[in-house]
Amino acid sequence: AxxxxxxxxHITVSEGASLELRCNYSYGATPYLFWYVQSPGQGLQLLLKxxxxxxxxxxxxxxEAEFKRSQSSFNLRKPSVHWSDAAExxxxxxxxxxxxxxxxxxxxxxx
Amino acid sequence: DSGVTQTPKHLITATGQRVTLRCSPxxxxxxxxxxxxxxxxxxxxxxxxxxxxxxxxxxxLERFSAQQFPDLHSELNLSSLELGDSALYxxxxxxxxxxxxxxxxxxxxxxxx
Numbered sequence: 001a002x003x004x005x006x007x008x009x010h011i012t013v014s015e016g017a018s019l020e021l022r023c024n025y026s027y028g029a030t031p032y033l034f035w036y037v038q039s040p041g042q043g044l045q046l047l048l049k050x051x052x053x054x055x056x057x058x059x060x061x062x063x064e065a066e067f068k069r070s071q072s073s074f075n076l077r078k079p080s081v082h083w084s085d086a087a088e089x090x091x092x093x094x095x096x097x098x099x100x101x102x103x104x105x106x107x108x109x110x111x
Numbered sequence: 112d113s114g115v116t117q118t119p120k121h122l123i124t125a126t127g128q129r130v131t132l133r134c135s136p137x138x139x140x141x142x143x144x145x146x147x148x149x150x151x152x153x154x155x156x157x158x159x160x161x162x163x164x165x166x167x168x169x170x171x172l173e174r175f176s177a178q179q180f181p182d183l184h185s186e187l188n189l190s191s192l193e194l195g196d197s198a199l200y201x202x203x204x205x206x207x208x209x210x211x212x213x214x215x216x217x218x219x220x221x222x223x224x
Contacts, residue, residue, distance in 0.1 A: 043201060044215040098156040098169055099213060
């Protein structure tokens with residue numbers, strides 16, 4: 001069965017600081033990996049996805065993620081966060097008909 | 112704006128009642144997915160329809176059912192509602208399979224009193 005673990009429930013960073021959100025997955029075959037962001041009261045917006053090829057994936061809003069097969073990880077990074085990045089971030093694994101989501105990481109930005 | 116629309120935005124009802132949530136996929140998309148987001152269970156896949164046919168089933172209760180119509184819009188029917196069914200229900204769509212990016216609608220917030 002596929003699963004996703006996001007070990008950090010809540011992260012607080014200062015505006016302008018760097019960010020890394022962790023994601024570990026379990027999947028029996030080649031995984032299709034996604035990061036979505038959910039702002040309060042909003043739906044889910046895709047930040048980036050990995051299907052194959054280059055293991056460093058660039059997304060929207062200055063985010064990137066690196067797929068590491070040996071560590072079963074797909075961590076999300078941003079070099080300098082903005083106050084508007086405050087939201088909940090979900091990592092997901094797919095490859096068949098459904099997406100399996102992690103429990104999410106809530107990101108708080110302090111001035 | 113993902114192009115996926117969901118109505119209503121909010122729904123408040125009582126236990127034991129039945130409600131219908133509606134989803135219109137992005138233009139050209141054939142697959143519709145339903146997800147439930149609750150504090151207890153997080154984001155969970157419920158069911159997928161492809162071009163009018165059920166394709167995959169997840170953690171969907173027997174009290175819940177869905178269908179996809181010839182114009183490709185989908186409805187999720189929730190019956191005999193319980194307090195624990197209070198959640199945000201998302202619809203997502205893509206052209207075909209689960210490997211394509213799923214685009215999410217804004218959700219319907221269901222409150223059962």
